[in-house]
Amino acid sequence: xxxxxxxxxxxxxxxxxxxxxxxxxxxxxxxxxxxxxxxxxxxxxxxxxxxxxxxxxxxxxxxxxxxxxxxxxxxxxxxxxxxxxxxxxxxxxxxxxxxxxxxxxxxxxxxxxxxxxxxxxxxxxxxxxxxxxxxxxxxxxxxxxxxxxxxxxxxxxxxxxxxxxxxxxxxxxxxxxxxx
Numbered sequence: 178x179x180x181x182x183x184x185x186x187x188x189x190x191x192x193x194x195x196x197x198x199x200x201x202x203x204x205x206x207x208x209x210x211x212x213x214x215x216x217x218x219x220x221x222x223x224x225x226x227x228x229x230x231x232x233x234x235x236x237x238x239x240x241x242x243x244x245x246x247x248x249x250x251x252x253x254x255x256x257x258x259x260x261x262x263x264x265x266x267x268x269x270x271x272x273x274x275x276x277x278x279x280x281x282x283x284x285x286x287x288x289x290x291x292x293x294x295x296x297x298x299x300x301x302x303x304x305x306x307x308x309x310x311x312x313x314x315x316x317x318x319x320x321x322x323x324x325x326x327x328x329x330x331x332x333x334x335x336x337x338x339x340x341x342x343x344x345x346x347x348x349x350x351x352x353x354x355x356x357x
Contacts, residue, residue, distance in 0.1 A: 182242070183250035192248045193231075201230060201293035202286075209273035210290030212256045216263060217345035218294070220301040221356040227297060228252065263345060271338050272322070274329065281328030288323045301355075305344070315347045 184192060186205060194203045202208050208231075215227050229237055232248055239245030262270045274282035295302045305316035318340035322329060329337065 181250050181254075182247060183254055184244070184247045185251075189248060189251045192244070196233065199233065201296075202290045204286045204290075206273050206275050206283075207286040207290030207293075208252070208255065209259070210287035210292075211294045212252075212259055212290075213272065213287075213341060214291045214294030215256070215297070216260055217341060217348060218298060218302065219304065219348040219351045219355075220298040221352055222294075222297050224253075224256075227294065230297070263342060267342050270342060271334055272341065274334070277328035279328055281330050282334065284322045284325065284329050291323060301351075305347075312347075315344055319344070 183189075189208075190203075190205050193200055193205075193208065196203070202211050211227075211231065215222055225237060228249060231252060232245065236245040236249060239249065259270075272284075272287055274284055274287055277283035295306065304310050304312045307313060308317075319337065321327075321333070322337045322340075
């Protein structure tokens with residue numbers, strides 16, 4: 178089976194940036210955070226909803242081989258690769274974080290993407306985002322990555338990846354129930 182044509186990484190990032198404020202993300206690390214939240218969250222989100230928000234609802238009607246269609250293919254490819262890694266090779270999963278100017282890795286745009294995707298189902302996420310709820314502990318482990326202002330040491334990334342996968346597991350039953 179041959180790979181479907183899609184935008185390469187730099188063209189996809191340029192496409193996202195060109196959408197301006199209409200898009201919830203404008204960088205690939207933010208896209209990675211966004212798709213991570215879509216995949217691990219408490220509620221199944223129809224791809225037409227999150228793809229429409231990311232790329233524009235009109236993009237979903239794009240003709241094959243158009244730039245818009247190639248953007249959809251690139252985003253779906255990244256989503257599927259993330260999903261497969263989390264499900265079948267969790268020990269290989271790592272959030273996509275660029276180098277920080279002061280050393281280590283920069284979680285800022287990844288976290289903005291992740292938090293933007295939580296707004297797709299804010300009520301469903303409330304059980305872990307609200308510090309007054311007992312389930313908040315499942316989310317709190319991600320605080321350095323989501324709300325910290327400092328670089329993340331490369332040595333800390335596996336623990337953050339595990340926290341993301343734990344959150345995925347935490348919501349697994351709820352997410353599957355929401356698919357019905």
